[in-house]
Amino acid sequence: MNTNAGLWGYSLGDTVKFVSKNPYRIMVSGRIKHYISAFGEHVIGEEVEHSLMSVAKEEGVDVIEFTVAPQVAPGDGRPPYHEWFIEFGKEPKDLKAFALKVDKVLQQKNIYYFDLIEGNILQPLIIQSLKKDTFINYMRSQGKLGGQNKVPRLANDRKIADELSNYISNN
Numbered sequence: 001m002n003t004n005a006g007l008w009g010y011s012l013g014d015t016v017k018f019v020s021k022n023p024y025r026i027m028v029s030g031r032i033k034h035y036i037s038a039f040g041e042h043v044i045g046e047e048v049e050h051s052l053m054s055v056a057k058e059e060g061v062d063v064i065e066f067t068v069a070p071q072v073a074p075g076d077g078r079p080p081y082h083e084w085f086i087e088f089g090k091e092p093k094d095l096k097a098f099a100l101k102v103d104k105v106l107q108q109k110n111i112y113y114f115d116l117i118e119g120n121i122l123q124p125l126i127i128q129s130l131k132k133d134t135f136i137n138y139m140r141s142q143g144k145l146g147g148q149n150k151v152p153r154l155a156n157d158r159k160i161a162d163e164l165s166n167y168i169s170n171n
Contacts, residue, residue, distance in 0.1 A: 034154045036082060038070035039122055041113040043082070043106070045153050051105040052084075059098060062089030065135040068154050069161035071126070081123045085164045087130040099127040134167040 016026040034045040048068055056063050064087040071083045084099070092098035103124040107114040116122040138160070139145045152160065 034152055036068060036070055036154050036156055038072055038156055039080065039116055041110065041116055041122070043068075043110050043113055043154070047106060047109040047113075048154060051102050051109060052086075055098065055101045055105055059092055059101070060090065061092045061098065063087075064089050065151060066153065067151050067160055067164070068125075069158050070156065071158075071161075079120060079123045082125040083161060084125055084127045085130055085134075085161060086127055087132065087134050091129060095127055095129060099125055102127070128165070128168050130164060130167045134164060137167070138163060 016028055019025050019027050036043045052063060052066065055061075066084060066086040068082055068084045070080060072080050074080060084102075103117070106125070107117055113122070117124060135151050136145065139149060139151060141163075155161070
């Protein structure tokens with residue numbers, strides 16, 4: 001953002017969409033840092049949120065919080081995948097079927113992701129259900145509990161994902 005004279009400027013870190021040209025109107029649609037492209041898929045926060053929330057609404061599922069990270073080396077001979085860590089208020093009846101629906105919507109939103117799934121470079125996303133208050137406890141452990149701090153929705157590394165793995169629910 002800068003002044004109309006260009007005397008000063010700095011990066012806000014937000015991505016925006018023009019929703020109207022007359023009058024000019026913009027909508028903040030995400031953060032520059034929040035994307036996954038570990039495999040060239042260029043998945044952005046807006047696509048992930050749309051995919052998850054549209055399927056959650058359709059299925060009557062309540063999502064408290066979530067984050068997504070790539071699993072580059074699953075270690076079982078299968079292709080890599082996106083691992084979604086979700087704390088549910090109301091869980092889906094069938095978590096695997098829910099994950100497949102979310103994956104299909106994400107493929108429809110992002111052609112690069114679709115191509116990687118179709119080409120068996122990536123396997124469909126995997127959802128890990130987390131115990132109640134996982135994200136609150138995680139943020140507290142990082143000294144970042146409070147309204148001004150948010151869990152990143154997307155990451156290109158496993159830093160947060162590895163910490164959250166300790167909270168996976170066995171329901």
